[in-house]
Amino acid sequence: MESALGLVETRSFPAIVGTADMMLKSAGVTLVGFEKIRSGYCTAIVRGGIADVRLAVQAGAETAEQFGQLVSTLVIPRPMPNLEVVLPINSRLSQLAQTQGYSRLSNHAIGLLETRGFPAMVGASDAMLKAADVELIAYETIGDALCTAIIRGTVANVAVAVEAGMYEAERIGDLHAVMVIPRPLDDLDQALPVAAAWLQQQPQPLTIPMPVLQLEQEKELVRLPELDQKLLDPEGPRR
Structure with a gap:
């Protein structure tokens, strides 16, 4: 099956994520990733068969228009290998070649x-x-x-x-x-x-080098009398 790349661009990150979600759910395509080129411009890039990519881009464009954020769309049938290598999405393309993408619905x-x-x-x-x-x-x-x-x-x-x-x-x-x-x-x-x-965000084990641990144990607390009143009463001394 001949492959294609499809691109839809918006000027909002939530809009491009919603657009990409609709593209994935409307046709048998894989989301390559997002490209953000500043000034608010974001592009969702999908890959798949030519017919599927055209269908996905059409659905994505309609969704982006509903959000009032559509900038442009593009379908590239049979992209040259060098194009995929040069694009900054090439690392994601390499992963997709090995994993064949994902399709399971999340429960959140x-x-x-x-x-x-x-x-x-x-x-x-x-x-x-x-x-x-x-x-x-x-x-x-x-x-x-x-x-x-x-x-x-x-x-x-x-x-x-x-x-x-x-x-x-x-x-x-x-x-x-x-x-x-x-x-x-x-x-x-x-x-x-x-x-x-x-x-x-997953918790990682905390390891403290022994010299640092010993140094911490040898430290003594230093009181700062001039700060005590402010710490106890942020509003200052009462009259």
Whole structure:
């Protein structure tokens, strides 16, 4: 079967993730990855048979248009080998050649909330964590001051959390886009920064070199009298 590459570009990270999810679920294609070229431009790249790629790109374009974020699309039938080698997605292509991609549906949901400005994203993340049982996995920046917080949890919890985050982001600054993806395909999970961040969060054994441990035991506590009153009473001495 002759292969093809398909590309859909948007100006929002949640929009491109939602677009990629629709592309994967509409045709037999594999998600190669995302390319972010700053100024908010993001491209989802898929690979598969020519007919499947055309169908996926069409579905992706329609989805991106619904979000009001479509920039451009491209289908490359029978790409030359050198094209795939030169593109920065070549390491992901090598992995796909060995694993043949992923297709299993995950039993969780992914939530993405994008703001223009970092404080609004941080405040929205705090609101989402306090509103429902979700985990903040990572955040993504794509230029043009756009920042996206990425959470995961059950579908219901992610939906509640994203709603709370929207209100907080609008209160603080500029809410740009939101997306809730129920039961994402493993292929989508692997392409997001979620997977790497999830592994990094796993607890690692703590080892302390013996000389450092001995040094810590020999240290004595040093009191700073001038700070004691402030620590005990942040408002200062009472009259």
